[in-house]
Amino acid sequence: MPLGKILNLLLVALERISAKPAKVTDELQTTEELPSTILVENTKVGAATISNLSPSTETSIFPQLEVFEEKxxxxxxxxxxxxxxxxxxxxxxxxxxxxxxxxxxxxxxxxxxxxxxxxxxxxxxxxxxxxxxxxxxxxxxxxxxxxxxxxxxxxxxxxxxxxxxxxxxxxxxxxxxxxxxxxxxxxxxxxxxx
The missing domain is CATH 3.30.450.30 (Dynein light chain 2a, cytoplasmic)
Structure with a gap:
C-alpha cells in the first residue's frame, strides 16, 4: 500500500477518534472508507488500538518521567x-x-x-x-x-x-x-x- 494512502487512513482514523477535523492535504485525500482494521507490517491496528494512543495516555506518563528526572x-x-x-x-x-x-x-x-x-x-x-x-x-x-x-x-x-x-x-x-x-x-x- 502506498505511503500516502496509509497516512491518509491514519489521519481519517484519528479524525474519527478525536472528533476534530484533521487537516489533510489534497494529495492525501481519498474517498475510500476506513476499514475497521488495517494491516501494517503484519500488525493489526484497529480503532481501539489507535484510541489507546490518545493524548490522555501521553499525559499520564509524563508526571512519572518528571518525578524520575527530579530524583x-x-x-x-x-x-x-x-x-x-x-x-x-x-x-x-x-x-x-x-x-x-x-x-x-x-x-x-x-x-x-x-x-x-x-x-x-x-x-x-x-x-x-x-x-x-x-x-x-x-x-x-x-x-x-x-x-x-x-x-x-x-x-x-x-x-x-x-x-x-x-x-x-x-x-x-x-x-x-x-x-x-x-x-x-x-x-x-x-x-x-x-
Missing part, C-alpha cells in the same frame, strides 16, 4: 556536594570524579582546565586495564589503581560494581592517610549511588 537530579546534586566536601576538607586532595565503568562522569570537582569527559574515559580504561593485569598476574580482585607522578597521585577505586572514584592528590599527600580518607569517602558516597 536523579537530587541524587546527582548530593553526589556533587559530597565530592565537594571531600575535596575541600582534605588539603592534599586536588580533585575527584565519580564515573561509570563505561567512562561517563556522574559528578566531579576538578581543577580548572581539566577535561571532565577525557578524565572519565581514561579513568575507566585505566581501571579496566588494572583489573585485567590483576587477573593475569593472579593477584585477585583489584583494591585500587595508583598512578604516581612528580606532581602527585591519581588513585582509582571501585565505589559500586558500576561506578568508580578517581581522586587526584598532591605529592605532599601521605599514601596511608590518603587511602584511609578515600576509603571513608567511598563509604559515604556508595549509599548515594544506589
Amino acid at each position: 536523579n537530579a537530587i541524587a546527582v546534586s548530593k553526589l556533587q556536594d559530597e565530592l565537594h566536601n571531600f575535596v575541600s576538607s582534605n588539603a592534599e586532595v586536588e580533585g575527584a570524579i565519580i564515573i561509570t565503568i563505561d567512562g561517563l562522569a556522574l559528578a566531579s570537582v576538578l581543577a580548572p582546565g581539566m577535561n571532565e569527559e577525557l578524565t572519565a574515559a581514561m579513568s575507566a580504561s585505566m581501571l579496566s586495564l588494572g583489573e585485567r593485569i590483576g587477573r593475569e598476574l593472579d593477584r585477585g580482585a583489584i583494591e585500587r589503581v595508583v598512578v604516581e607522578g612528580e606532581r602527585g597521585y591519581g588513585v582509582l577505586v571501585n565505589c559500586t560494581q558500576k561506578t568508580i572514584l578517581l581522586v587526584l592528590a598532591s605529592s605532599a599527600a601521605k599514601q596511608g592517610i590518603l587511602f584511609l580518607e578515600i576509603k571513608q569517602a567511598v563509604a559515604e558516597i556508595t549509599p548515594l549511588l544506589k
Whole structure:
C-alpha cells in the first residue's frame, strides 16, 4: 500500500477518534472508507488500538518521567556536594570524579582546565586495564589503581560494581592517610549511588 494512502487512513482514523477535523492535504485525500482494521507490517491496528494512543495516555506518563528526572537530579546534586566536601576538607586532595565503568562522569570537582569527559574515559580504561593485569598476574580482585607522578597521585577505586572514584592528590599527600580518607569517602558516597 502506498505511503500516502496509509497516512491518509491514519489521519481519517484519528479524525474519527478525536472528533476534530484533521487537516489533510489534497494529495492525501481519498474517498475510500476506513476499514475497521488495517494491516501494517503484519500488525493489526484497529480503532481501539489507535484510541489507546490518545493524548490522555501521553499525559499520564509524563508526571512519572518528571518525578524520575527530579530524583536523579537530587541524587546527582548530593553526589556533587559530597565530592565537594571531600575535596575541600582534605588539603592534599586536588580533585575527584565519580564515573561509570563505561567512562561517563556522574559528578566531579576538578581543577580548572581539566577535561571532565577525557578524565572519565581514561579513568575507566585505566581501571579496566588494572583489573585485567590483576587477573593475569593472579593477584585477585583489584583494591585500587595508583598512578604516581612528580606532581602527585591519581588513585582509582571501585565505589559500586558500576561506578568508580578517581581522586587526584598532591605529592605532599601521605599514601596511608590518603587511602584511609578515600576509603571513608567511598563509604559515604556508595549509599548515594544506589
